[in-house]
Amino acid sequence: xxxxxxxxxxxxxxxxxxxxxxxxxxxxxxxxxxxxxxxxxxxxxxxxxxxxxxxxxxxxxxxxxxxxxxxxxxxxxxxxxxxxxxxxxxxxxxxxxxxxxxxxxxxxxxxxxxxxxxxxxxxxxxxxxxxxxxxxxxxxxxxxxxxxxxxxxxxxxxxxxxxxxxxxxxxxxxxxxxxxxxxxxxxxxxxxxxxxxxxxxxxxxxxxxxxxxxxxxxxxxxxxxxxxxxxxxxxxxxxxxxxxxxxxxxxxxxxxxxx
Numbered sequence: 001x002x003x004x005x006x007x008x009x010x011x012x013x014x015x016x017x018x019x020x021x022x023x024x025x026x027x028x029x030x031x032x033x034x035x036x037x038x039x040x041x042x043x044x045x046x047x048x049x050x051x052x053x054x055x056x057x058x059x060x061x062x063x064x065x066x067x068x069x070x071x072x073x074x075x076x077x078x079x080x081x082x083x084x085x086x087x088x089x090x091x092x093x094x095x096x097x098x099x100x101x102x103x104x105x106x107x108x109x110x111x112x113x114x115x116x117x118x119x120x121x122x123x124x125x126x127x128x129x130x131x132x133x134x135x136x137x138x139x140x141x142x143x144x145x146x147x148x149x150x151x152x153x154x155x156x157x158x159x160x161x162x163x164x165x166x167x168x169x170x171x172x173x174x175x176x177x178x179x180x181x182x183x184x185x186x187x188x189x190x191x192x193x194x195x196x197x198x199x200x201x202x203x204x205x206x207x208x209x210x211x212x213x214x215x216x217x218x219x220x221x222x223x224x225x226x227x228x229x230x231x232x233x234x235x236x237x238x239x240x241x242x243x244x245x246x247x248x249x250x251x252x253x254x255x256x257x258x259x
Contacts, residue, residue, distance in 0.1 A: 003030030004234035009082040011035045011074060013065055013124060014092030016043025018191065019144055021050070023089060023226035028056025030230060032087070035078040037063040039092075065092045065120030068127075075127040084135055087233045088128035090121045091144040095158045102156040110157060117161035121168065125183070129176060137180040140237075142229045143169055145185040147248040153189070153213075162187075166244045173242030182241040184232040188225040189214060189248035215250030 010027050014020035016038035024036045028051045036051070038044035041062045051058040059081055063074045078085055094116045096109060121143055132139035148154035149162030166185060173183040190210045211218045228247045231237055246252045 003032070004230060004236065005087070006031030007033070008086035008233075009033045009035065009078060009084050010087035010089060010233065011037060011078050011085060011124075011128075012089040012091055013037045013063065013071075013074075013120065014144070015047050016040045017047075019188070019222045019225045019229075020091045021047045022222040023091060023229055024048075024051055024058060025054060025056070026223060026226045026230055027087075027089075027233070028054065028058055030234075032056075033082045034058040035061060035074070035081070037061045037065075037074050037092075039064050065090075065123060066115040068123045071120075071123040071127045075131050079131060085128060085131045085139065087140045087142065088124055089142045089144075089229055089233065090124035091142075091229075092120050093117050093144060093146075096155055100155060100157070105157045113157055113161045117158075118164045118168075121165055125168075125172060129179075129181060132181050133179060139181050140233050141172075141181065141183045142232045143183075143185040144225070144229070145169065145187045145244055147187045147189040147246055147252050149185075150187055150244060150246060150252045153251065169244055170242045177241060182232075182237070184237070184241060184243045184245065186225055186228045186232065187244050187246045187248065187252070188220045188228075189246075189251045190219045191222055191225065213251060214248065215253065215256045218249060220247055220249060 010032040012023050015024050015036035024034050024047050028034050036044050036047050036058050044060045048058040048060040061074050064070045145165040146162040148159035149166040169185040225247045
């Protein structure tokens with residue numbers, strides 16, 4: 001049985017750790033040719049080595065998603081190596097320090113989050129759409145947004161950047177639908193990654209405390225978020241676009257009775 005992405009060329013940003021690394025491994029397991037991109041060269045090379053160790057095919061590329069030229073070069077390298085682009089997974093993102101409030105956030109904090117979380121997505125979408133159109137249309141864009149883009153969770157500054165991403169997902173999906181291009185996002189809740197200083201990853205107590213906010217009673221594993229992205233990238237989701245898919249243990253659905 002062939003994988004869900006058999007033969008497809010997939011670019012994944014923020015591939016040096018967390019959801020990005022999990023997605024590279026999972027997409028490759030499903031037959032994708034993966035172009036793994038990250039600003040941290042050593043980290044993304046580790047990801048590619050892990051993919052190769054599992055028998056997958058991947059290419060490591062250093063990329064700064066805040067720089068449109070760098071993202072354009074990333075897509076160009078993917079096409080030069082594998083002849084085409086089928087999936088653009090705009091996963092790279094940053095957050096504020098744990099506990100930082102709206103009033104604590106500096107202009108520099110706001111600018112950084114906007115540059116990476118919004119600007120990086122915009123650059124990735126534009127580069128992908130240009131390539132998809134050059135190939136005659138079709139193609140899938142997936143974005144890592146956040147449950148914080150759907151409800152008030154995870155801080156005002158971070159949430160506002162992800163709210164922009166969920167809005168972009170809906171609007172862009174409508175704009176490019178006529179060209180057969182699909183645009184969707186995944187909206188994970190709290191995950192034990194390096195995000196936010198890696199607090200959840202390092203502390204079992206912090207995980208348990210945060211898990212209590214999720215109706216299913218646990219935090220989200222990076223591979224679970226990557227699995228949702230895999231679905232949206234695959235032909236199983238061929239008639240799905242403009243969706244911001246929660247991967248949040250029921251957090252955005254509301255508060256369970258009895259809690």
